[in-house]
Amino acid sequence: MTAAVLQLDGIVKAFGAIKAVDRVSIDVGRDEFFSLLGPSGSGKTTLLRIIAGLETPDSGRVLINGEDVTRLPPYARRLGMVFQDFLLFPHRTVAENVAFPLKMQGAAPAERQRQLDWVLDLVHLSGLEARFPHQLSGGQKQRVALARGLVSRPSVLLLDEPLANLDRELRKEMEIEVRRFQIELGIPFIYVTHNQEEALTMSDRMAVMNRGMLEQVGPKLELYEKPRTGFVAAFVGSANRLQGEIRGIEGTVARIDWGGSEIFGGAPAGAVVGDRVNYFIKSERIAIAPAAAAPMAEGHTRLAAKLRDVIFKGQYSDYIVALDGGSELVVSGPPALEGLKPRAEVVLHWAAEAADVFAAEAT
Amino acid sequence: MSVVETARVSTLGRLWMNRQLRFACLTLPGALFILLFMVAPLMSIVVFSFWRTESYNLISDWNLDNYRVLLGDPTYLTFLWRSTVMAVAVSVICLIYAYPVAYLIAKHGGRYRLILVLLTAAPFLTGIILRVTAIQHILGPIGLINMALTTFGMMPIEALMYSNVASAIGLVYLWVPFMVLAIYLSLLNFNFELLEVSKVCGARPWRAFIEVTWPLNWMGTAIGIVLVFVPTLASSVTPRFLGGVDGALYGTILAHQFGATGTWALGSAMGVVLFVLSLVVIVGIWRAVDLRRSGFTGEQA
Numbered sequence: 001m002t003a004a005v006l007q008l009d010g011i012v013k014a015f016g017a018i019k020a021v022d023r024v025s026i027d028v029g030r031d032e033f034f035s036l037l038g039p040s041g042s043g044k045t046t047l048l049r050i051i052a053g054l055e056t057p058d059s060g061r062v063l064i065n066g067e068d069v070t071r072l073p074p075y076a077r078r079l080g081m082v083f084q085d086f087l088l089f090p091h092r093t094v095a096e097n098v099a100f101p102l103k104m105q106g107a108a109p110a111e112r113q114r115q116l117d118w119v120l121d122l123v124h125l126s127g128l129e130a131r132f133p134h135q136l137s138g139g140q141k142q143r144v145a146l147a148r149g150l151v152s153r154p155s156v157l158l159l160d161e162p163l164a165n166l167d168r169e170l171r172k173e174m175e176i177e178v179r180r181f182q183i184e185l186g187i188p189f190i191y192v193t194h195n196q197e198e199a200l201t202m203s204d205r206m207a208v209m210n211r212g213m214l215e216q217v218g219p220k221l222e223l224y225e226k227p228r229t230g231f232v233a234a235f236v237g238s239a240n241r242l243q244g245e246i247r248g249i250e251g252t253v254a255r256i257d258w259g260g261s262e263i264f265g266g267a268p269a270g271a272v273v274g275d276r277v278n279y280f281i282k283s284e285r286i287a288i289a290p291a292a293a294a295p296m297a298e299g300h301t302r303l304a305a306k307l308r309d310v311i312f313k314g315q316y317s318d319y320i321v322a323l324d325g326g327s328e329l330v331v332s333g334p335p336a337l338e339g340l341k342p343r344a345e346v347v348l349h350w351a352a353e354a355a356d357v358f359a360a361e362a363t
Numbered sequence: 364m365s366v367v368e369t370a371r372v373s374t375l376g377r378l379w380m381n382r383q384l385r386f387a388c389l390t391l392p393g394a395l396f397i398l399l400f401m402v403a404p405l406m407s408i409v410v411f412s413f414w415r416t417e418s419y420n421l422i423s424d425w426n427l428d429n430y431r432v433l434l435g436d437p438t439y440l441t442f443l444w445r446s447t448v449m450a451v452a453v454s455v456i457c458l459i460y461a462y463p464v465a466y467l468i469a470k471h472g473g474r475y476r477l478i479l480v481l482l483t484a485a486p487f488l489t490g491i492i493l494r495v496t497a498i499q500h501i502l503g504p505i506g507l508i509n510m511a512l513t514t515f516g517m518m519p520i521e522a523l524m525y526s527n528v529a530s531a532i533g534l535v536y537l538w539v540p541f542m543v544l545a546i547y548l549s550l551l552n553f554n555f556e557l558l559e560v561s562k563v564c565g566a567r568p569w570r571a572f573i574e575v576t577w578p579l580n581w582m583g584t585a586i587g588i589v590l591v592f593v594p595t596l597a598s599s600v601t602p603r604f605l606g607g608v609d610g611a612l613y614g615t616i617l618a619h620q621f622g623a624t625g626t627w628a629l630g631s632a633m634g635v636v637l638f639v640l641s642l643v644v645i646v647g648i649w650r651a652v653d654l655r656r657s658g659f660t661g662e663q664a
Contacts, residue, residue, distance in 0.1 A: 052563050074562040081563045087556055090658035091578050100574075104565035132655055148564065 004063075005030050005188050006051065006156050011060035013046055013212075020046040021057070022212035028156075028188045028205075033179065035191045035199035035220075037235070038209035044192045047209070048158050051190065053077050065155055075104070080149035080157040084164055086141040088133040094144050095120075095129035101152040119151045122181065139170045150181065157182075159191045163198060175201045196236050200224065208232045230358040233280035240286075240329050242279040243360065246271055253352045259325045263301040265355035276360040284332040285354040288319055291345035302349045305329070307342055321346060405638070411631035419625040429632035439616070443636070446613035449527065449602075450595040453534045457591045458584070460535065461542035466576075468543075469550035480547050484540040491537065495604045498533045502605065525607020533605045534595050542587040549583020582657045585648045593641045613637065 004027035013021040020043045028034045036044040049055040051062055053074035062070045069077050080101070088097050095116060102112045120126045123143040133141060142162060149157050159178070163171045179202045182189045193199050199206050200220055207217040208231065216228045227233035234241055244258035246267070254267035256279060265279055291304065305321040308328065312335060319331040319340065331348060340346065378384055413425050433439045468479045486494050501507045502523040509519035522528045553576070561571040577584075599614035606612065617637065620630025 054559055054563070074559070075565045075567055077563075078565065079563060081560075083556070083560060085556075087554070087560045089557060089560075089575060089579075091656050100561070100566075101564040104561070104570065104574075152565070 003030070003066075004028060005065055006190065007061075007063040007066075008047075008051070009061040009063065011047065011050060011057045011062070013043075013050060013055060013057045019043075019212045021050065024060070024209075024212075024214055026207060026214070026217060028190065030188060031183075031186055031204075032188045033182050033191065033202055033204045034188060035193060035203040035206035036209060037193060037196055037199040037206050039194055039235070042209040043212035044194075044209045045160055046212075048160055048190065048192045051156070052079055052081050052158055078105075078152065078154055080152065080154035082145045082149045082157070082159045082162040084161040086133075086145045086165070088141060088144055088148075090133050092132075093129065094125060094131050094133075094136070097133065097144055098125075098147045098151050100148060105152060107152075115151050115153075119147045122150070122184070123147045123177075138166055139174065142166060142170075142174060146178070146181065150185065153185070153187075155187060157185075157187060157189045159189060161193055161195075162191075164193075164195070171198070178202060200236070208235055210235075227280070227356050230278045230280065230356075230361075233278075233356045233358070237282050238330070238332070239280040239282045239356075242281070242327075244277055244279055246273050246275045246277060248273060254357060256357070259323075259327055261303055261323060261325065263303070263355070264352035265301075265357040266353055268357050268359045271359060278358045278360050280356040280358075281329075281350060281354060283318065283330045284316075286329065286331040286348050286350045288321070288331045288333050288337065288340070289347050289349075290340065291347050300349050300351055301355075302347060303329075305346055305348055307340055307344045307346050309342055310340065319346075321348065408631045408634050408638075411628055412635045414628045414631075416626045416628045421627050429629045430636075432629065433632055433636055439613075439633070442611065442613040442616050443640070445527075446596050446598075447640070449531060449534070449598075449612060450592045453531055453538065453595045454588050454592045456531070456535050457539045457542040458588065461539055461546055461587065462584075465543050465546035465550055469547050469553070470555060476547075480544060483543045486536075487540065491600060494537060495533055495601050498529075498536055499604055502529045502532060525605065525610060527602075527606060527610050529605040529607075530598075530602045530610050530612070533601045534598055537601060538591040538594060541590040545583050545587030545590060546580065549580040549586075553579055578656060579658045582652050582654075585652055589645055589648055592644055596641060596644075597637055 006026075006028040008024055008026045011021050011024045012019065022043070024043075024047060026034075036047060038044045046055060050057050053069070053072060053076075057070065060070070061068055064077065064079075089100065092100070098119060099112050099116050102115055107115070116129075117126075120129065123146055125140065125143050125147060128136070128140065133144070136144065142165075145162065149159075162178070163174050166174060175198060178189070178191075182202075191199070191202065203220045205218060206220050206223060208215040208223065210231050216223055216232045223232060223236050227236060233239055242258045242263065244256040244263065246254050247257045247262075248255040249267050249271065252266055253264055254271060254277070256263050256265060256277060258279065263279065265277075265281075268275075268277065271277070303323060305323045307319060308322045309320040311318040311320065315335065316332050317335045317337075319333055319337075321329050321331060323329070329348065411421060412429055413427070414421055414423050415426060415428060416422070464483065465480075468476045472479050489497075499506065503509070504519065504524050506523070508523060512519050523532075557575050557579070558568075558571050561575050562568070566574060597614045597617075598612060599618040602610050602612040602615050603618075606615070613633070614637075617630055617633045620626045620633060
């Protein structure tokens with residue numbers, strides 16, 4: 001990572017008794033697409049607003065290119081920002097909306113026109129300069145909002161759930177576009193979202209936030225493959241969450257009782273027999289096979305179950321299986337597995353290291 | 364019987380389905396009311412303005428003398444000019460006063476904002492004469508301010524006693540609630556988040572106001588200006604109570620024609636001139652509102 005463009009250092013912000021952001025420190029480098037992922041109310045938007053200068057942190061510092069901007073008002077920070085509801089100026093044309101930051105910064109008319117042409121070309125909006133926002137489609141509005149954020153070539157672009165109001169098709173398309181802009185411009189994008197798919201598609205690194213705190217920060221694959229907390233394991237990817245109790249530990253592998261079934265997983269650090277654990281197994285890491293054809297491997301979890309339903313998703317299918325105890329698991333597999341019809345007897349199996357196991361928090 | 368009935372109902376039903384007919388039925392009562400109580404009196408004023416009065420009697424002798432007097436005699440033009448200046452001044456003062464008030468209420472009033480706005484209009488409950496009298500008791504020679512000053516051995520403020528300044532203060536006090544209400548209602552539909560956007564885009568607060576808040580609320584503001592300008596232009600009671608001997612305005616003279624002098628025809632002509640001037644102002648302000656530039660799209664954002 002090159003020198004950090006944006007540094008957050010111990011940011012704390014409370015609203016009344018609620019800590020919206022709690023001791024958050026992050027460094028974001030020049031070429032990074034960085035996502036802040038979290039459920040609503042996790043403090044990710046507040047954190048973004050603190051970076052933008054729309055909120056002042058109670059303590060901590062915000063540095064942009066090494067300069068402390070914590071006390072600077074938003075108009076002095078020269079950032080770009082894209083808002084969830086587009087928030088275009090309804091009384092201004094596309095060209096006027098996009099050129100607004102240049103006008104506020106007092107750019108010369110020739111310079112203004114040059115930047116405007118460049119950014120409209122970048123976001124494929126050339127020809128729509130004279131339109132008013134109400135004459136645009138949702139996707140076009142989003143492009144205008146992006147263009148307005150990028151036009152002054154800011155040192156950082158902040159994006160607050162910019163795709164949340166678009167339909168699925170458009171969102172897929174824009175995800176790729178937004179990523180393209182980031183690579184072309186070579187500036188960091190800070191992308192706030194509650195949609196893990198979006199974060200996984202676009203990010204280089206991401207941070208998962210929960211109750212104002214960072215749960216985990218790292219490259220997206222690391223968060224996906226090696227979640228460090230139960231919250232991250234539950235939030236990133238689609239995991240089955242099982243609650244069980246450790247019955248035995250052999251080396252690094254724990255034997256866990258899950259409602260009468262025996263499952264295996266890596267033992268959490270310092271765990272002892274009798275500990276209650278949260279056990280996460282991602283749906284695509286479970287292998288499913290007809291009961292007759294099931295292989296058996298040492299240390300692998302092996303469960304007999306009955307197929308309840310198959311949900312066809314196109315490139316893959318979700319198999320909903322019911323265990324004897326009545327609990328259900330979701331297994332992702334190839335779209336049409338031979339011999340798997342509802343009510344078929346199946347066998348599930350997965351390796352101990354495929355699961356993520358965490359000590360259950362005392363409740 | 365029942366067959367006939369059904370047929371009749373369906374005929375009525377069909378008539379009801381006729382859009383134009385239904386439109387006529389629904390608008391007729393209101394239209395009649397306006398014709399009878401607004402257009403008819405106005406037309407009679409226009410007609411009277413071309414007649415003449417003789418010993419308190421209107422005589423239907425068609426002529427242009429009234430207008431010749433109004434436009435030829437500098438006295439009347441002077442009063443019209445004074446009223447116009449007064450109306451402009453009062454509108455500007457009301458605007459400067461009302462904007463921050465409406466803004467604060469709309470943005471920070473929370474759940475009390477309706478109450479707060481209604482409170483600004485509370486003096487309306489007492490009637491115009493009482494309100495003007497109340498102002499008189501504050502500004503006049505034996506009013507609150509000057510009494511206090513003389514009690515402490517200071518000179519009373521001449522400008523507050525029966526002058527145009529006193530009239531202006533009274534008129535601002537009378538009409539400012541309209542301006543507050545008009546701007547407040549406009550700001551209710553204003554998305555304050557746009558100000559955050561403009562700040563992130565590099566606009567200082569005052570610049571954000573000029574670029575975003577003002578144009579997006581210009582329509583409501585314009586309505587407020589009209590609501591203050593027109594009654595001020597025609598005001599007669601306020602200048603009579605507060606303006607003193609030299610404070611007579613066009614409206615005062617106009618009222619005079621229907622009272623002491625009994626020259627109804629001339630008074631009617633003065634009314635027509637006032638009406639035309641008000642219309643010119645309203646049309647002028649209307650032309651200044653570009654619907655697209657005021658963010659008006661005809662749809663809910």
